[in-house]
Amino acid sequence: MHLWRVSDGTLLRSLKGHSRGVVDIAFSPNGVTLASASLDRTVTLWDVARGAPVHTIRGSSVTGAAAFSPDGSLFATAGAADDQGRLWSTDDWRLLRKLESARGGMGNVAFSPDGAMLAAGNAWYEVRWWSVSDGALLRAVKGHADSVNSVAFSPSGETLASGSLDGTVRLWRVPSSPR
Numbered sequence: 001m002h003l004w005r006v007s008d009g010t011l012l013r014s015l016k017g018h019s020r021g022v023v024d025i026a027f028s029p030n031g032v033t034l035a036s037a038s039l040d041r042t043v044t045l046w047d048v049a050r051g052a053p054v055h056t057i058r059g060s061s062v063t064g065a066a067a068f069s070p071d072g073s074l075f076a077t078a079g080a081a082d083d084q085g086r087l088w089s090t091d092d093w094r095l096l097r098k099l100e101s102a103r104g105g106m107g108n109v110a111f112s113p114d115g116a117m118l119a120a121g122n123a124w125y126e127v128r129w130w131s132v133s134d135g136a137l138l139r140a141v142k143g144h145a146d147s148v149n150s151v152a153f154s155p156s157g158e159t160l161a162s163g164s165l166d167g168t169v170r171l172w173r174v175p176s177s178p179r
Contacts, residue, residue, distance in 0.1 A: 001025070001036060003048065013051035017044050023064050024108070028090070029072040037066040043077055045093070055093045065108050069115040074132065076109045078120050085109060085120055087132065097135045107149040112174070113157040121148025127162035127172055143170050 001015040001022055020039035027034055033054070034046045043057040043066050057077060064079040068090070075093075078085035085099040099118065107121035112129075117138065119129040127148055128140045150163035153174070160172045 003034075003051070015044075015046055015051055015053075017053055017056075018042065024066050026066045026068055028068045029070060033068075033090075035066040035068070035075065037064055037077065037079075039064075041079075045075075057088065057093065065120070067109045067111055067118075069111045069132070070113060071115055074111075074115070076111065076118055078107070078109045085118065085130075087118070087135070099130050099135050100137070107147065108151050110151045110153055110160075112153045113155060117153075117157075117174070119151045119153065119160055121151050121162055121164070127151055127160055127170070129160065129174070138175055141172055144168060 003012040003015065004010065005012055018036065018038040018040050022036045022038050024037040025034060032048060034048050035043055036046065037043045041059060044053050045055040046052065047054050065077065067076045073090055075088040075090050076085060087096045088094065089096055109118060109120045111118055116132055117129050118132055119127060121127055129138050130136060131138055144162065144164035144166050146164050146166035148162050148164045152161050158174055160174050161169055162172065163169050
């Protein structure tokens with residue numbers, strides 16, 4: 001991976017450490033940490049200023065998706081290798097809870113703007129979202145004709161968009177925040 005200065009395209013540094021391709025990246029809200037999820041079944045957390053790894057999360061469940069909560073206190077990982085997403089504390093990178101999905105693993109993950117919910121798509125055509133505070137499944141919706149591999153909350157948090165390999169984007173009404 002490479003970090004570039006946006007203003008003039010200057011290469012700032014290269015980040016090396018994964019043995020296979022990187023499939024998702026996410027900056028922490030304060031820009032200090034960059035997470036890279038790889039097909040080597042790891043997520044590496046990088047100190048952006050130094051270009052050095054600060055922590056690595058290993059295991060089959062961290063293969064394909066990574067996201068920081070809006071306040072930066074939580075980090076979510078998910079992957080197609082198993083049927084669970086995981087929430088981690090960014091203070092000490094300890095596992096806080098597992099989130100059960102449907103068969104087929106999880107695709108991209110996204111936190112709601114208030115950080116109270118986490119959404120993920122899956123291979124069984126459904127946009128699931130959970131309460132971050134207790135891991136309870138809040139809703140599972142179906143409507144796509146193929147895998148859901150991208151999800152994003154609107155800035156207001158009232159709508160969830162899902163993108164699918166069926167070539168469609170769908171918009172869903174989000175239940176009230178569990179906070």
